[in-house]
Amino acid sequence: MGEGVTVFTARRVVTLDPAIPTCEAVAVRDGRILGVGTVDELRSARGPMRVDDRFADAVVLPGFVEAHSHSFEGAIWAWEYAGFFPRRGPDGELRPGCRSLDELLALLRRLDAELSDPTESLMVWGFDPIYFQGERLAAAHLDTVSTTRPICVLHASLHLVTVNTALMVREGFADAAPMDGVPTDGSGRPLGELQEAAMSLARAELRAVTRATRDAAAVRRFAEMARVVGCTTVTELGAAPINRDSDVELWTSTASAEGFPARLVPLFNPARGFGGTAVEAAAWAAELRTRSTDKIRFGPVKLVLDGSIQGYTARLNPPGYLPLPDGTPRGNGLWLLPPEQLREWFHAFHRAHVTVHTHVNGDEATDLLLDTVEEVLAEHSWLDHRHTAQHSQLTTAHQYRRMAALGMCANIFSNHIFHWGDQHHDLTVGPDRAARMDACATADREGVRYSVHSDASVTPLGSLHTMWCAVNRVTATGRVLGPNERIPVDRALRAVTIDAAHQLRLDHLLGSIEAGKLADLVALGDDPREVDPMSIRDLEVRGTVVGGEPTGG
Amino acid sequence: MASVVPPPSGPPAVPRGRPVALPVTLLGGYLGAGKTTLLNRLLATTTRRVAVVVNDVGAIGVDAALVADHDGATLTLTNGCICCSIVDDLATTLDELRSLTSDAPPELVVVELSGVGEPARVAPHVLAARCRLDGVVVVADAEAIEELAGRRYVGDTVRSQLAAADLVVLSKTDLVADGGAAARAFVVATAGPRGDGREVVVVDGSQVDPGTLLGVTTATRPATPARPATRDAPGGVVPPHVVPPNVVPPHVVPPHVVPPHVVPPHVVPPHVVSVLDVGGLDRAALLAALDTLPADTARAKGLVRCAGEDDPVEVHVVGRRREVRSRPDLAAWTTDDRLVVIGAPVRPTP
Numbered sequence A: 001m002g003e004g005v006t007v008f009t010a011r012r013v014v015t016l017d018p019a020i021p022t023c024e025a026v027a028v029r030d031g032r033i034l035g036v037g038t039v040d041e042l043r044s045a046r047g048p049m050r051v052d053d054r055f056a057d058a059v060v061l062p063g064f065v066e067a068h069s070h071s072f073e074g075a076i077w078a079w080e081y082a083g084f085f086p087r088r089g090p091d092g093e094l095r096p097g098c099r100s101l102d103e104l105l106a107l108l109r110r111l112d113a114e115l116s117d118p119t120e121s122l123m124v125w126g127f128d129p130i131y132f133q134g135e136r137l138a139a140a141h142l143d144t145v146s147t148t149r150p151i152c153v154l155h156a157s158l159h160l161v162t163v164n165t166a167l168m169v170r171e172g173f174a175d176a177a178p179m180d181g182v183p184t185d186g187s188g189r190p191l192g193e194l195q196e197a198a199m200s201l202a203r204a205e206l207r208a209v210t211r212a213t214r215d216a217a218a219v220r221r222f223a224e225m226a227r228v229v230g231c232t233t234v235t236e237l238g239a240a241p242i243n244r245d246s247d248v249e250l251w252t253s254t255a256s257a258e259g260f261p262a263r264l265v266p267l268f269n270p271a272r273g274f275g276g277t278a279v280e281a282a283a284w285a286a287e288l289r290t291r292s293t294d295k296i297r298f299g300p301v302k303l304v305l306d307g308s309i310q311g312y313t314a315r316l317n318p319p320g321y322l323p324l325p326d327g328t329p330r331g332n333g334l335w336l337l338p339p340e341q342l343r344e345w346f347h348a349f350h351r352a353h354v355t356v357h358t359h360v361n362g363d364e365a366t367d368l369l370l371d372t373v374e375e376v377l378a379e380h381s382w383l384d385h386r387h388t389a390q391h392s393q394l395t396t397a398h399q400y401r402r403m404a405a406l407g408m409c410a411n412i413f414s415n416h417i418f419h420w421g422d423q424h425h426d427l428t429v430g431p432d433r434a435a436r437m438d439a440c441a442t443a444d445r446e447g448v449r450y451s452v453h454s455d456a457s458v459t460p461l462g463s464l465h466t467m468w469c470a471v472n473r474v475t476a477t478g479r480v481l482g483p484n485e486r487i488p489v490d491r492a493l494r495a496v497t498i499d500a501a502h503q504l505r506l507d508h509l510l511g512s513i514e515a516g517k518l519a520d521l522v523a524l525g526d527d528p529r530e531v532d533p534m535s536i537r538d539l540e541v542r543g544t545v546v547g548g549e550p551t552g553g
Numbered sequence B: 001m002a003s004v005v006p007p008p009s010g011p012p013a014v015p016r017g018r019p020v021a022l023p024v025t026l027l028g029g030y031l032g033a034g035k036t037t038l039l040n041r042l043l044a045t046t047t048r049r050v051a052v053v054v055n056d057v058g059a060i061g062v063d064a065a066l067v068a069d070h071d072g073a074t075l076t077l078t079n080g081c082i083c084c085s086i087v088d089d090l091a092t093t094l095d096e097l098r099s100l101t102s103d104a105p106p107e108l109v110v111v112e113l114s115g116v117g118e119p120a121r122v123a124p125h126v127l128a129a130r131c132r133l134d135g136v137v138v139v140a141d142a143e144a145i146e147e148l149a150g151r152r153y154v155g156d157t158v159r160s161q162l163a164a165a166d167l168v169v170l171s172k173t174d175l176v177a178d179g180g181a182a183a184r185a186f187v188v189a190t191a192g193p194r195g196d197g198r199e200v201v202v203v204d205g206s207q208v209d210p211g212t213l214l215g216v217t218t219a220t221r222p223a224t225p226a227r228p229a230t231r232d233a234p235g236g237v238v239p240p241h242v243v244p245p246n247v248v249p250p251h252v253v254p255p256h257v258v259p260p261h262v263v264p265p266h267v268v269p270p271h272v273v274s275v276l277d278v279g280g281l282d283r284a285a286l287l288a289a290l291d292t293l294p295a296d297t298a299r300a301k302g303l304v305r306c307a308g309e310d311d312p313v314e315v316h317v318v319g320r321r322r323e324v325r326s327r328p329d330l331a332a333w334t335t336d337d338r339l340v341v342i343g344a345p346v347r348p349t350p
């Protein structure tokens, strides 16, 4: 850094600035973009500059902005990944995944051998047996790895863990199920599966996961993870508590380390134990803005209204969820906030000109959000509020029309189409509503600016994968779900760059390559607009630049 | 692979060193129903160790001063939702509570749910924390409950809260002309029958001792040594009976056990409030005495001494749940020889 000017050359620079859509080089100074053009043009305008040609072969884009992720993505990598699909870790290494029970057990044996303390528990995460043939994972399998060391396998669905006998003995329920959600064999002995609330029976392991999210190492790994997948800005969307100075300090001091490889946008969520009044919460949100640093950008806040669709806890308008296989109707989901509390917080934040991101999975939750925004706008005029519907999974065309009229944004959970699309088709809402879930094309038709997201670690972090989901709408079993909601690649690119930055109120600094903006770039092996759309997610990430500095050395 | 632990067969192992399960009462009810008022009344009057877990969403909190004065512990759930977070906050919080209070565990943990908390969805998390579900108490605003139960967005949530209740406390009965009679009928109809077919018990919150509702008696009592039975009722049991309006028979309901305001003249509807005298009974006689309680007994609780036992014995009845257990961990506590029993509403005798 300093007085010098560096110019990054590339096979092509895709700027996301419609005025100058592509160019050959990007000049940077003091962390900002000095200009775009050819090297000659830049030199004649700005004088001598040092050429950095590390990306000369690559296609350079504005660094990806993930507008809905969680630092849990960093925390969980304290343990090893055991999912079905290959996944790259924060160290950049690709994990092949576990495609059979035997592969899982082999992984566990390897990890078991690495631990010296025989009582230290062993945990892996992301286990995803839905494509396996044959036996269901049980304690008996895990007991072949160890009969002394507690073992806990966290499933990808996040609604289930499987534990071994040693863990059940430690917790005193090896011989009888202490509650529902603990399936047993014929003799009443638990099989090792702990479902839903019963997951907490593996108390030490789940507490360790909770604690890990408050760990500086998790924040660091989160940023490393971002670097690996080409994101230069990632959000912590209101899951981690940001209620006091020490919480702020965790983020700002961790990110102040030399070469910290991404910018983080942590959103304050007053329901995470803030405890004060709505007005105090708004004052704290305003105060947080003043605590921003180069790498940590406070600003918007997060509220959560309902649950998830695959968990049947999202709030749906009629006709609601599909019935159970035996025909029994399913009840509606649950609210996480009373409408009065939503209104009180929303009023206070809106008056303080704080953008509110609200988790709404179901269309009934979206209705409540829209009613609330309409009310606060009638009471206090703030045109550029950018209040955003997060997930917005079942938002309908008429709701997008209302959102457009109210000046709202959406952040659409496109990854769901791949990861849960088949379940939505078969089990939760049925083929017709599944086909119009995560309706990016409808949002475009109705004039709502939107981003698309991973909700990492609910699904893996990675804007190329998220773009791929929004563009192709292919499910895990290969079905195209709702072809009329697919969007063009250049639209998807906007959704993971400039439009994502817009809803975070950072589009004046991030999301496109323009003179004056922060010099955050990603270098890809090829131009996503020119490859087969089905191979977008396979594009190589060659590296990122944050504030003009190449990350990862 | 070398096997160190015997294979999973043979007689069930006794859980080693597992502490006595903490009893947890879930306190639910829609925003503004009066949960916090009830809780504050409990904290202001009780001298027992009550731990409170508040679901701290927004400004609606338990009076900090009362909690600070109080012997028990208060922890805050850090998540508005205790049903759908990946890592369950309630179980973690209860776990934390248990370790914080391991030297002197609370007599009761009250978990105040958020205004849209659904007790039926939260209950499994109590069990997952290896606590005991003591009961579900739902507070309903006599003036607003009917309108709320039909309201857009939250009506089904309010109805599900009522359906999950062991006991419904009607609040703000002084604001309605009929003293809450219509609200009571609405609550009973909306809640539907309990699992055993009985209707839900509804009491007037302004008139009933909150400690009794939440399973803790409020008065300080001197330790009563076990003494020989001197009773007029067979088996040492004073038969449950209706306490007549305005008259609290001193020999049955001593003022220091049940404050006189428990059964005021205009309680709506009148409940069978009775006292079960169990002083000096041995364990078998105590169990027999409990068996004489009417099937529709709503609530009874106490820490008593049984003849021939060194440790105090906890008696616990909520709806159909009945438990009698030794509490060596509470050996230093004062005990009583009477149980206050709240029965079902009085029905006109045909």
Ligand SMILES: [Zn+2]
Pocket (backbone or CB within 6 Å): A068, A069, A070, A237, A455
């Ligand atoms: Zn999320």
